[in-house]
C-alpha cells in the first residue's frame with residue numbers, strides 16, 4: 001500500500017466537520033480521481049495527503065510510515081522527496097525561465113544537483129513538448145505550456161505520488177484533454193501514483209477509480 005488514511009477528521013471550526021473519520025487506501029501506481037460538490041473538502045483532503053496540513057485526528061501512513069510521528073522538518077524533507085504538486089494555477093515563479101522553474105524542487109538538496117538531474121529535466125522537457133520554449137518565462141507561455149511545465153516540475157525529483165488539484169481547471173477543453181492524457185501516460189510510463197481532484201467527469205473517467213467526497217466521507221463512484 002502506498003497510502004493509507006485511517007479515520008481522518010478535520011474541521012476549521014467547532015460547528016462544522018469537513019472530513020469525518022475518512023478512510024482511504026491507495027496502491028502504488030494507481031490513478032485516483034476525487035470529485036464532489038464545491039466546498040465538500042477536496043482541497044482540504046489533498047492538503048492533508050500532501051502533508052501541507054495535519055488532521056485533527058486519525059492516522060496517515062505513506063509506504064507504511066506513520067506520518068503523524070514526523071516533525072515539521074521531517075515532513076518538509078519527505079514532501080520534497082516523495083510528493084509532486086500540480087495546482088489549478090501553475091504557481092510557476094514569474095522571474096524564472098521554464099527550465100529554471102522545473103529545476104526549483106532540486107535546489108534545496110545538494111544530492112539532487114548534478115548531471116543526472118539536468119538530464120532528467122531535458123528528458124521531461126522533451127516529453128512535455130516544451131523543447132522550443134525552455135528559455136521563456138511563464139508570461140511568455142500559453143496556459144497549457146505553463147501547466148505542462150508545472151507537471152515537469154512536479155516530476156523532477158521522481159516522486160512516488162503526484163497530487164493534482166484541478167490541474168485542468170484553467171485550461172480550454174483541448175489543452176485540458178492533452179494535459180489529462182499526458183498525466184495518464186506518465187502514470188503508465190513512470191509508475192507514478194496519481195490523485196487528481198477535478199470537477200470534470202471527462203478527466204475523472206480517465207482514472208482507475210473515482211471517489212466522491214460528500215458529508216465528510218469518500219464513496220467509490222461508478223464512472
Ligand SMILES: Nc1ncnc2c1ncn2[C@@H]1O[C@H](COP(=O)(O)OP(=O)(O)OP(=O)(O)O)[C@@H](O)[C@H]1O
Nearest residue numbers: 012013018036037038039040041042043044045199
Ligand atoms: N483555512 C480555512 N479556514 C477556514 N475554513 C476553510 C479553510 N479552508 C477551507 N475552508 C472551508 O472548508 C470547506 C472545504 O473547503 P475545500 O477548499 O477543501 O473544498 P473543495 O471541495 O476543494 O471546494 P472547491 O471544489 O470549491 O474547490 C469550505 O467550506 C471552505 O470554506
